[in-house]
Amino acid sequence: MGLMDKLKKKKVLQQDLSEKDKNPGSVFVMYLLMKDYCAMPDKGMMTEIMEKHLGEVDCFSHDKGVAGFAPKKYKVEFKEGSMPPELMVMDCIKADKLKLDDIARSQMWDCENSEEILEECKYYVVATDMMADLMENYKDRADMLMDYMEALMEMYPQCEAVLFESSKKMFTRDAIINHQIPRKDRFIYFTVNVRFFNIEGTDDMLVDSLGMSTLYLPDVQYHFHGVDPNWVVNHAYNLLSYIYDNNSPIKSGETIDGVEEGRISQDLQWKCQYEEALIQPAREVLDINMGEYAAGRRD
Template sequence: FKEPVEMPDKEKMTAIMEKYIGSTECFCYDKKMAGFAAQEHIAEFKDGKCPVQLMVMKCDKFKGKGFDAFLMSQMWDCQEDRERIFRECRYQVVATDMLTAALPALERANLDADFLEALAELYPTCEAFYFQNCGKLFLAEDVRSHQIEGPDRFIRFGVNVRFFNIEGTEDMLIDTVGMSTLFLPDLQYHFHGMDPNWVVNHAYNATSYILEHDNPIEDGETIDGVADGQMCREIQWKCQYEDALIQPPRGVLDINMGNYASGGR
């Protein structure tokens, strides 16, 4: 935000939450935060169950601390605007989900996307959205105007496909960040000699498939590769579970791109 914003009133917040999320109960509301129980999304634990919670904090100063050159370099959706956003936006509203780790991945992905759309309507003066779990930055207009449906909204906003050149070599590395939020594997490709845009598209298609089918890929299995920029059944790339080569530390599904693969496996 460029200017500070008031917390919307309780009735308005509850109405907009219900519009996007379904039956909602506001269980706390004061100057510091508002909390909503999503009654249609139940987290089940060993000793009981309860609705998951969606929290919205009061507007606070935003100093841009913690956004180093590494994080900024992977904000691909906002390359032309990212520095202006960090320069001009001096205020932030933090929103988070709680207890959602107990939900199935697909349900949480859809709920988080619904929550995002509710926030976009609740805060019309918002300039940009930053997604801490994956490091993506979007202009608010891109969030409000998207035409994506279902769980692919989470892939669009909550999963970042990153790109790195390996210094002193022809090698490239593409990986994803954000799938681990849903307890699903992120992906990693270490390769040379292929258009990286083809690999980025493959990563988005593969993460979408993994989310929709609750990760059916076993260690050592293969998935369709790429030929001329398109997914191709004739080409099979082997997958194996490994530790990520680049921070943050997490398990990844490493995709061996056959003739294009780099590094020892």
């Protein structure tokens, strides 16, 4: 498919399908971006805030380098028994190791001043989960992670923005602490990125998502022309919510309602097929064949 260019800046971006979706589902990573170094907050304060958002927790580690919390209402099952997943907060470090390629930087639609933030924030705090990929209910993990995110925003008022490693989506701290998103919709809203590309030298466009693999759910992909891309982006978010709500019920060969004049219509059916992604990282996605608006070839 060659090169792609971004809608607004028209900067040519290089496709690289050698880049893999590394360890999907294993560890969820958030980068809390800071302008200046900040020390690890007090253990008592961190524990109090975690329990406010996540219920009773065990603070099993707290020193200069790392703090660890086990939210007791969640369980991971092992042969030897069950135990809570772990939520880890690392010490603040210099941000010169935070590498983002041009594609990632071009798709931060939810943070208008993303380039300014990335330039000004020279430090970051890494927050992760551990063993949470073994949680039986993926929605429990999603809720836990979003409660964790909100707790971190309270712990770190110095934070300028949060970058989610799995999707390269970014939100300012203000956007997170002031959001009005329903609880069940938070994971997709904050951590799943719906991306848009123009295909260089053609009238073709591509919309895809990135970030669903954290929950072992499929991302989606649309390769098309002749339709307002904003309609397709809205359709993608609706489809992702359906996949999330219903534990990925769509099989290859099945159809879903399409879009006519910006509205979802049962009169227009689009065929679904699991395919290899057209844009990095390499992964299997649910490809949506938009009928007369479809571009490219499908298996």
